Amino acid sequence: MSMLRFLIQRALYSVFVLLGLSIVIFVIARIMPGDPARMAVGARAPQWVVDRLREQMHLDQPIAIQYYYWLRDAVRGDFGLSLITQRPVTYDIKETLPASLELALYAALIAAVFGIGMGILSARYKDSWIDNLSRLFSYAGIVTPSYIFAILFILLFGFALKWFPIIGRVSENVPLPPKITGLVTVDALIQGQFSTFVDALWHIVLPSLSLAMGSIAQAARITRSSMADNLTKDYIANMRALGVSERAIMSRFLLKPSLIPTISILGLDIAAILSVAFIVESIFNWPGMARYGMNAMLYKDLNAISAVILVFGAAFAIMNILVDLIVAYLDPRIRLRAAKGE
């Protein structure tokens, strides 16, 4: 129950932070030179149309009042019309968010499985060729921006080897499954359309891998070093001295404490994954919210930009809370401290 209090506290704080973020976004939107009303109706519209729109948009009011109206609508889920699509921004986001979520989900999964796996192997066979290879890989992963990975993957696996498709969520001749969750692979499975599932999975490999590369590297590096670090701890020596089998020590008593830093870093990293998605989605023509946001930015579609950033902020906040929960679950020290109310 005290965990619940912790959770509520975190959630409330996130709401506060998001409110602050909304102010930042609002200010950013207003520093743009030019008249938003004029932008909305186009250069050739007569002045009286612009004036009427200014009034409607409360642009004739003081900035604080403008913010109040903007926020009131935003809380109701109304971010206005998108300049590019001429549809409500909220509608566009509902359409594009699942694709981004699916991509991030797979990227996170890849990062966790491969990153932690590589880190464990590296620590287990420290200073062997496996370790050296994985450290080299980690370094490459950390210094190479994901959009460069995207381009290299397209070149290598898309064009040269032709192993994976490089554009879109499914092949052209494959119909999308009826929308349930919005995640194509999941929907296809639910519907029992196995070939669609495989096709979608094939499409998601390169974009999600491009996104995950940095996190794989990061996770491997941290897992390796925290395992190596914990291996010298007295509690491991104690278990060994008392005759606990090496397998139990490695797979249980060493692994769990070592994964805690990995998971907290990985959690933050997944947020970073979301942000890099802006570029990677554009490269792979992935119909997600990040690509939508990217286009909005390129066309100065302020309503869409604001909404996309707020959604990102919310996703980031949820992600952080989730990571805190997982870490608290793994680490009784944090859990018990939280229970005591600090």
Added chain:
Amino acid sequence: MQVSTSSSLHRSSLSLEQIKQLQRASRREEIGRNWYKFSRNPISVMGLLVVVTVILLAAFAPYVAPYPAHAGPFTDFANAKKPPSATYWLGTDQIGRDIFSRILFGMRSSLLMGVVVLSLVVPPGVLLGLLAGYYHNTWIDTLIMRVTDIFLAVPPLVLALAVASVLKPNLWNSMMAVSLMWWPWYTRLVYGLATALRNEYFVIAAEVTGASTAHILFREIFPNTISPILTKMSIDIAWVIIIGSMLSFVGLGVQPPEPSLGTMIADGAKYLPDQWWIAVFPALAIVVIVLGFNLLGDGIRDMFASEEA
């Protein structure tokens, strides 16, 4: 060995001036020792060499580049999309410009971005962190750190993209955009350090002897935060360069015909896979720069880390 909080003060027979001299001397000695430690690690030295080489190449680009004119609005359609050869070491782009020359000039804006952003970001970030940390649990702390949290609520790239998108796209505005989003990381770093340091004996001692707040912040607390700040800066510069290249990749940074690695990659991506060199070489250039700074950064971190151990 240990010095207890207050009693050592009374016992000390050295004058303040003497203590300061000793401190300065020990700091000089420390620098020498750190450099020795750093120079013993071949990987860090390699990083340093890469960084120095990149800086020199960028600085003297007009003299080093085989075709300096190609860094501007130059076209030579007869020689467009030529693969790497003896004349064009890394090939030519879609309008016949030498890619090697353009990479050298592109590195200039990348490095400039890194340097300018960090020098814009570190002073205010550090100052706010010092203030919030020293006035821990007061309204100053609350105000600064809540605002910091707000800026940290979204990955810096997202907000930087947003800011860059509403401004006129060019190098300076993209620097502004990134700077605006980067200071909180330094505030948070220094805040954590300063909250711990404010309880150290030398800070308390300065307070007891009536030193001014400015003196405590800048002469007592700040010197002890320098090594983590430097470590973070050396790794951050690589990040800033990556983010800068991303901004120009999507068209929100340096505008053509000015060369920038990001735009070169973006342009080249359209000619994959046949004219692969147009995109791949600028991409490699970024990887090399970032690798250099990372190796250097790791070296600096290890240098400071083993000192504490």
Added chain:
Amino acid sequence: MSDVTTPLLEIRDLSVNFAVYGGELRVLDGVNLRMFPGERIGLVGETGCGKTTTMKAVLRVLPMPPGRILRGEILFKGRDILKMRDSDLRLVRGQGISMIFQDPTAALNPVFTIGEQMQAVIQSNAQDNNLSLTRQRSWELALTALKDVALADPERLLKSYPIQLSGGMRQRVCIAMALSTNPEILIADEPGTSLDVTIQDQILRLLRDLVESRNMSVILITHTLGVVRELTNRVYVMYAGSIVETAKTKKIFSQPLHPYTQGLIATVPRLTGGGIASGIPGRIPDYRNPPTGCRFHPRCPHVMEICKREKPPLTEIDQDHSVACFLYSSNQKVEQ
């Protein structure tokens, strides 16, 4: 009246180095120790003289690297632990020899409950004997072990994490864990030092009662001579990586031979970490460049020329009383 049976544990010429930044620490320099069944040995010396390192080496739990065994043998019932295969080593660890670590807080895994850790110990040792225990059974055994160390409410304790326990409770848990394997030899590394004096006293009394009721062989690492006098019947004195003197406990106190031992006894009631308050000037040497010859010579009041050149061997100069010091070498008779 020494036993003529084979020793239970014998350490011969154990030498260990530690790699550190820019060099090697020569931490153990030929440690010799012999233990017969039923003996209760006190291993004494200043902090940092290599007591813990020696005992960790016995159980092969020294971190390697940075640790490195240069030479030596550690014989448990005549078999060299250092050369054992993992399967044999497992039979030694726990049920052969078990150890109570110095710092109970560091010795308990912070992210597992006491129960999970004790059950792992109990089950692993059962497996080594080809027994399989049900979860229920190992839980019960863990409960019994906790009751044996006089911990109240063991049910709740088993479900707790180390952080929820007081220092004294953690120390008792560590003792319970080490005893849950029914070891032939118990190594106790400065039990209770991290606790306040009254609790430390309780812990030591508990330990003495347990050892007596189970008739175990014990190696007690300590730098508190009072504890040695009360709990042991033989003493090994260690200085800077070697044994400098050994004798029956009574004899050590009545007739210390090595100048270092004499200094130690003179500083009773209590030694502190770091250096010695009175008695022996100077501090433990730098292991990077230890003094040549006898490592104690820079601090020794009776230093001779030979001490700077040669290392004195540990020689029996009286019945059951050995010392490594040239003052007593060859045909010189013991003076008092």
